[in-house]
Amino acid sequence: MATGLEAWLFGYAGKKLADKIFEMFRNDKFSSELQATVDKWSTQLPPGACIASSAALFPSHVLDSELGDRHNLAHLRSEMRKSVAPTSADWESALIEQWKYVQETIEDPQEFFTIPESEAVGHLGNLAKQLAEVCVQHEPLFRSTAMRLLREILNEVKDKELKTDFIKLANRALTEDHKKLLQRLYKFDGRCGVWAAKGECESLWVPGAVMNMQWGWERTAVEARLSGKDIGDRKNRHHWIYIVESLVDGGLLQEVENAKGLFELTKQGWRVAHELPAE
Numbered sequence: 001m002a003t004g005l006e007a008w009l010f011g012y013a014g015k016k017l018a019d020k021i022f023e024m025f026r027n028d029k030f031s032s033e034l035q036a037t038v039d040k041w042s043t044q045l046p047p048g049a050c051i052a053s054s055a056a057l058f059p060s061h062v063l064d065s066e067l068g069d070r071h072n073l074a075h076l077r078s079e080m081r082k083s084v085a086p087t088s089a090d091w092e093s094a095l096i097e098q099w100k101y102v103q104e105t106i107e108d109p110q111e112f113f114t115i116p117e118s119e120a121v122g123h124l125g126n127l128a129k130q131l132a133e134v135c136v137q138h139e140p141l142f143r144s145t146a147m148r149l150l151r152e153i154l155n156e157v158k159d160k161e162l163k164t165d166f167i168k169l170a171n172r173a174l175t176e177d178h179k180k181l182l183q184r185l186y187k188f189d190g191r192c193g194v195w196a197a198k199g200e201c202e203s204l205w206v207p208g209a210v211m212n213m214q215w216g217w218e219r220t221a222v223e224a225r226l227s228g229k230d231i232g233d234r235k236n237r238h239h240w241i242y243i244v245e246s247l248v249d250g251g252l253l254q255e256v257e258n259a260k261g262l263f264e265l266t267k268q269g270w271r272v273a274h275e276l277p278a279e
Contacts, residue, residue: 057273085135092128147250190265199223
């Protein structure tokens with residue numbers, strides 16, 4: 001059973017989906033790095049505002065059913081379960097709420113919970129920024145976790161009609177660029193490709209009203225040198241290729257058999273795309 005920070009952050013919803021998300025994050029070094037950040041922060045508190053252990057900030061398990069008016073913690077957990085990296089503001093509001101909770105419910109709390117709230121807010125704001133930085137560093141984990149969950153749920157529903165709650169989950173799991181690509185494919189024939197044009201690196205090609213269009217491009221180093229033209233944007237080119245790869249991981253796109261680099265919407269991909277607003 002999880003203790004301290006893990007139990008506070010993930011909670012125990014008693015639902016299959018929540019348990020899966022909890023395990024995906026818990027089994028990654030992400031969880032241990034969050035804990036290490038809190039531990040280091042607690043050792044750097046000034047005299048008169050000390051806590052013997054970071055566990056003092058998370059002294060008890062709080063079930064989802066017991067959140068009551070702890071809206072900031074509820075929001076933080078919700079973001080995690082949607083595989084959305086919490087911001088510094090998300091962390092700070094939840095941590096301040098937790099500080100007040102400990103102060104009010106724990107008899108004879110440690111020094112950190114006896115200092116003025118304004119002083120505590122400063123320390124917790126610093127911790128919040130550090131925790132948000134850990135989340136940013138693990139952004140690929142949030143993205144891959146969302147897609148893994150999406151695939152698991154798709155495997156469960158398979159040929160059954162997709163329920164409204166699944167559509168909502170899929171909508172939360174997808175980034176705006178995931179949705180943008182799905183909308184474009186739904187508008188046309190459901191296909192896109194990752195190919196290299198002459199003198200260029202592989203990039204994403206999507207259907208258009210007149211002809212296929214590139215989303216992200218980069219000339220080869222040799223072509224850029226010989227032509228004297230702009231080399232393009234490698235980061236953007238990779239971004240759209242990764243969007244395709246993650247939709248494949250999520251079960252919404254699949255590679256067309258015997259057609260290297262050509263991808264098409266799966267049956268589930270068509271259904272999810274159908275629920276998105278028109279492009």
